[in-house]
Amino acid sequence: xxxxxxxxxxxxxxxxxxxxxxxVGSKALADRHNLGVSPATVRNDMAMLEDEGYIAQxxxxxxxxxxxxxxRLFVDRLSTVKPLSPAERRAIETFLGGAVDLDEIVLxxxxxxxxxxxxxxxxQYPMLTRSYVQHIxxxxxxxxxxxxxxxxxxGRVEQRVVDGDAQDFTETAVADLRSVLxxxxxxxxxxxxxxxxxxxxxxxxxxxxPLAATVLSVLLESLVEKHEERVVxxxxxxxxxxxxxxxxxxxxxxxxxxxxxxxxxxxxxxPSILTVRIGAENLxxxxxxxxxxxxxxxxxxxxxxxxxxxxxxxxxxxxxxGAVRAVARYVGQILAGS
Amino acid sequence: xxxxxxxxxxxxxxxxxxxxxxxVGSKALADRHNLGVSPATVRNDMAMLEDEGYIAQxxxxxxxxxxxxxxRLFVDRLSTVKPLSPAERRAIETFLGGAVDLDEIVLxxxxxxxxxxxxxxxxQYPMLTRSYVQHIxxxxxxxxxxxxxxxxxxGRVEQRVVDGDAQDFTETAVADLRSVLxxxxxxxxxxxxxxxxxxxxxxxxxxxxPLAATVLSVLLESLVEKHEERVVxxxxxxxxxxxxxxxxxxxxxxxxxxxxxxxxxxxxxxPSILTVRIGAENLxxxxxxxxxxxxxxxxxxxxxxxxxxxxxxxxxxxxxxGAVRAVARYVGQILAGS
DNA sequence: AATTGGCACTCGGAAGCGCGGAGTGCTAGA
DNA sequence: TCTAGCACTCCGCGCTTCCGAGTGCCAATT
Numbered sequence: 001x002x003x004x005x006x007x008x009x010x011x012x013x014x015x016x017x018x019x020x021x022x023x024v025g026s027k028a029l030a031d032r033h034n035l036g037v038s039p040a041t042v043r044n045d046m047a048m049l050e051d052e053g054y055i056a057q058x059x060x061x062x063x064x065x066x067x068x069x070x071x072r073l074f075v076d077r078l079s080t081v082k083p084l085s086p087a088e089r090r091a092i093e094t095f096l097g098g099a100v101d102l103d104e105i106v107l108x109x110x111x112x113x114x115x116x117x118x119x120x121x122x123x124q125y126p127m128l129t130r131s132y133v134q135h136i137x138x139x140x141x142x143x144x145x146x147x148x149x150x151x152x153x154x155g156r157v158e159q160r161v162v163d164g165d166a167q168d169f170t171e172t173a174v175a176d177l178r179s180v181l182x183x184x185x186x187x188x189x190x191x192x193x194x195x196x197x198x199x200x201x202x203x204x205x206x207x208x209x210p211l212a213a214t215v216l217s218v219l220l221e222s223l224v225e226k227h228e229e230r231v232v233x234x235x236x237x238x239x240x241x242x243x244x245x246x247x248x249x250x251x252x253x254x255x256x257x258x259x260x261x262x263x264x265x266x267x268x269x270x271p272s273i274l275t276v277r278i279g280a281e282n283l284x285x286x287x288x289x290x291x292x293x294x295x296x297x298x299x300x301x302x303x304x305x306x307x308x309x310x311x312x313x314x315x316x317x318x319x320x321x322g323a324v325r326a327v328a329r330y331v332g333q334i335l336a337g338s
Numbered sequence: 339x340x341x342x343x344x345x346x347x348x349x350x351x352x353x354x355x356x357x358x359x360x361x362v363g364s365k366a367l368a369d370r371h372n373l374g375v376s377p378a379t380v381r382n383d384m385a386m387l388e389d390e391g392y393i394a395q396x397x398x399x400x401x402x403x404x405x406x407x408x409x410r411l412f413v414d415r416l417s418t419v420k421p422l423s424p425a426e427r428r429a430i431e432t433f434l435g436g437a438v439d440l441d442e443i444v445l446x447x448x449x450x451x452x453x454x455x456x457x458x459x460x461x462q463y464p465m466l467t468r469s470y471v472q473h474i475x476x477x478x479x480x481x482x483x484x485x486x487x488x489x490x491x492x493g494r495v496e497q498r499v500v501d502g503d504a505q506d507f508t509e510t511a512v513a514d515l516r517s518v519l520x521x522x523x524x525x526x527x528x529x530x531x532x533x534x535x536x537x538x539x540x541x542x543x544x545x546x547x548p549l550a551a552t553v554l555s556v557l558l559e560s561l562v563e564k565h566e567e568r569v570v571x572x573x574x575x576x577x578x579x580x581x582x583x584x585x586x587x588x589x590x591x592x593x594x595x596x597x598x599x600x601x602x603x604x605x606x607x608x609p610s611i612l613t614v615r616i617g618a619e620n621l622x623x624x625x626x627x628x629x630x631x632x633x634x635x636x637x638x639x640x641x642x643x644x645x646x647x648x649x650x651x652x653x654x655x656x657x658x659x660g661a662v663r664a665v666a667r668y669v670g671q672i673l674a675g676s
Numbered sequence: 677a678a679t680t681g682g683c684a685c686t687c688g689g690a691a692g693c694g695c696g697g698a699g700t701g702c703t704a705g706a
Numbered sequence: 707t708c709t710a711g712c713a714c715t716c717c718g719c720g721c722t723t724c725c726g727a728g729t730g731c732c733a734a735t736t
Binding site (some may be wrong): 023025026027028039044047058060061062063064176246 | 698699700701
Binding site for chain 4 (some may be wrong): 360363364365366381382384385395398399400401402423
């Protein structure tokens with residue numbers, strides 16, 4: 001059905017349309033790309049491609065524009081991820097290299113991605129569930145208030161204030177609980193934590209139990225609740241440059257909701273496997289005119305979180321994919337090294 | 339020069355233009371607002387107002403539009419802050435009431451402001467410099483790594499990892515330093531901290547000094563560096579609704595830079611004193627088509643930080659000012675209560 | 677002296693018109 | 707199966723026209 005040449009035509013249409021933002025016609029196509037056939041032939045192919053739903057014309061007697069389905073085919077079979085130029089690679093290295101703590105790494109990453117792709121960048125903080133406990137600290141704040149600080153190997157810190165209403169927590173009880181918790185949990189995966197502490201209150205001397213119960217409930221809560229993750233946005237200004245004008249409001253609204261952003265990046269997959277969602281493939285209503293290119297990143301073969309960019313469906317997929325993949329890899333390296 | 343009626347005309351122009359977004363002419367003006375004079379008279383006044391630079395016409399033979407200077411006069415002398423409706427007050431209370439920790443208070447505040455004003459909301463985290471030390475915690479992470487956690491009375495937590503290269507920090511040295519630091523600093527203003535710890539290394543036994551020096555340098559650094567504050571944005575989607583279309587990119591770019599946002603809110607002033615910056619009064623280049631309404635908020639008469647909204651110069655100033663003032667007050671109350 | 681009515685004038689924006697050109701589909705021939 | 711030719715479509719552009727809201731000015735009125 002779709003022979004080699006028809007695919008070449010589709011590829012050419014996508015490439016031209018992406019770079020010019022104008023419907024592309026048979027003549028221009030046959031000229032610019034040396035397909036070795038006449039415009040008339042190209043027209044036939046285009047008619048076929050249109051029947052199959054890969055391209056469409058905005059109005060009769062205009063050129064063709066790729067449909068979501070067309071972009072899909074292009075991404076799946078007609079394009080190869082474009083590696084970055086050496087200059088870009090160097091830029092990444094120097095730009096990310098200077099980062100000191102996790103916050104800064106994430107911040108720089110998002111800026112870098114936005115700049116490289118000229119689109120909106122989204123970076124998720126490394127997931128708690130894929131990390132292990134480095135240390136748990138309990139800090140007495142007052143007679144019945146304790147602050148719990150959970151530190152993970154990825155450099156992430158979660159802190160919560162534990163309020164025990166009128167209960168009195170003694171210093172020694174706090175100290176005891178701290179050492180027990182660390183003995184049990186240090187080096188363990190966060191996912192194991194609930195099991196590991198289930199029987200803990202019973203094992204403690206009676207006076208310590210109320211404290212332990214309260215602290216544990218907060219600890220577990222923080223594991224569940226915050227593994228809905230934090231995301232950072234950058235490059236929103238790139239939305240102003242064309243394409244979205246009509247649906248701009250919807251897109252901005254979607255980007256304001258963290259939940260939406262997290263869903264956007266999709267389920268975690270292996271690092272350096274690229275996911276591309278085109279147009280209506282995005283679950284969220286307001287993003288039917290947008291595409292998302294995302295990848296997991298992490299240390300080794302373990303995905304800690306995802307990052308990606310969002311742009312119009314009319315997007316330079318090979319280039320964007322190259323940038324996302326490269327950045328994901330570098331961030332992994334940086335994280336591993338720190 | 340500017341008699342009572344001319345001012346009334348200016349007020350009417352501003353109000354009409356804000357609500358209709360169309361240049362307002364003498365006829366419509368004399369009709370809608372019962373000024374008791376004929377269109378011809380209004381025209382004379384308008385000519386005068388234009389000479390003085392309070393209004394301008396987009397092109398010959400069009401209605402008049404307020405200039406920045408016109409808005410300025412309107413805000414300073416012709417309008418009164420519009421109090422919120424009881425329904426809105428209740429909405430604020432219930433919306434902010436449910437917040438549990440500082441992060442959530444700030445988040446809800448920014449959403450609330452954005453929704454209430456239908457503009458972009460900016461909220462600054464309570465300043466470190468106006469807070470006092472609640473507790474300092476040191477957590478050993480490894481042989482030569484310590485985490486420092488600084489907790490302030492406003493519920494804010496700063497944490498830093500202190501890396502002592504190859505130096506060995508003993509558990510007892512850490513414990514000693516912790517208790518000394520807390521004895522000296524608990525309850526003290528953050529601004530006093532540098533003085534209070536200046537002579538500290540010398541007063542400690544020799545073996546503890548390297549640790550103390552390293553930790554202190556990080557502590558001081560965090561005070562200086564992070565008092566450039568964190569800000570949170572909300573309601574960016576409201577930018578899509580008109581007015582900015584041309585300068586949208588610039589505005590979005592400005593909003594991405596924290597430094598700009600902080601400057602935007604201006605120097606801290608007393609709570610519930612409203613600051614209004616109109617058009618070119620904003621320092622930042624890209625924001626010459628925008629206005630900012632901001633206010634300090636805090637507990638008692640102490641301003642901890644600022645919050646505000648950003649919108650087009652064509653903005654409902656009385657309403658916006660009312661909303662900003664009300665929200666600032668409520669946030670102060672909430673903070674005081676927790 | 678301030679206000680008003682009248683009047684001529686201006687100019688932007690919408691509506692209508694014509695036209696060129698890029699693009700298409702179709703058919704007949706290589 | 708591809709190509710050349712041809713008739714047809716329709717968008718976008720520029721041109722004109724026209725309408726009306728709005729202005730400035732002046733003379734008359736209070």
